Amino acid sequence: MSLRTAMEKAQAIWNAQQKHSAHIETVMHTIGYKKKTGPSLRAISALNQYGLTKETGSADKRVIGLSESAINYLLSSDSQRAELLRQAALKPTIFQHLWQEYGAFLPPSDEAIKMHLIREKNYNSAAVGELVANYRDTFDFANLGGNGGSREEKHDTGGGKPAANSPPVYKPPTTQPK
Numbered sequence: 001m002s003l004r005t006a007m008e009k010a011q012a013i014w015n016a017q018q019k020h021s022a023h024i025e026t027v028m029h030t031i032g033y034k035k036k037t038g039p040s041l042r043a044i045s046a047l048n049q050y051g052l053t054k055e056t057g058s059a060d061k062r063v064i065g066l067s068e069s070a071i072n073y074l075l076s077s078d079s080q081r082a083e084l085l086r087q088a089a090l091k092p093t094i095f096q097h098l099w100q101e102y103g104a105f106l107p108p109s110d111e112a113i114k115m116h117l118i119r120e121k122n123y124n125s126a127a128v129g130e131l132v133a134n135y136r137d138t139f140d141f142a143n144l145g146g147n148g149g150s151r152e153e154k155h156d157t158g159g160g161k162p163a164a165n166s167p168p169v170y171k172p173p174t175t176q177p178k
Helices: 003-017 024-030 038-049 068-075 078-089 093-102 110-121 128-141
Strands: 053-056 063-066
Touching: 003 024, 003 038, 003 063, 003 068, 003 078, 003 128, 024 038, 024 063, 038 053, 063 068, 068 078, 078 128, 093 110, 093 128, 110 128
Parallel strands: none
Antiparallel strands: 053 063
């Protein structure tokens, strides 16, 4: 699931329950699923991977609410949303890996990214197409490439470093080991 879709689902949760947590099946209905299935559980997992939800309990007693990050995003002004989007975009582990691999300058072809995921990360070839599409949409939605780091012409000096006329590059915050 792309961050764009996840934010739409977070908005639906906010509209239905605001800061309150609800049973997993209630949340699934809120975000458009009729019952607990593979797709609905993957959607719940994606919301969690982006840091948009918090969960307590397990199995039949699992409850889900919006995280502080999601609430801050939904209630903030447009100028404050950009940084919150960028942070959420790079929370999923595989998206962190792709960011480290390609930075703000994605290859124009999806095939290069797909082959990297299949050969270097052992991803299933049937799954990488959707993953790459979700990453590209997330990349664009969170503006990780500045003014054109996705499919447009890249300003690369050939050494992997952006040229002086490159768009601003987002650098994720570093975390200190505890």
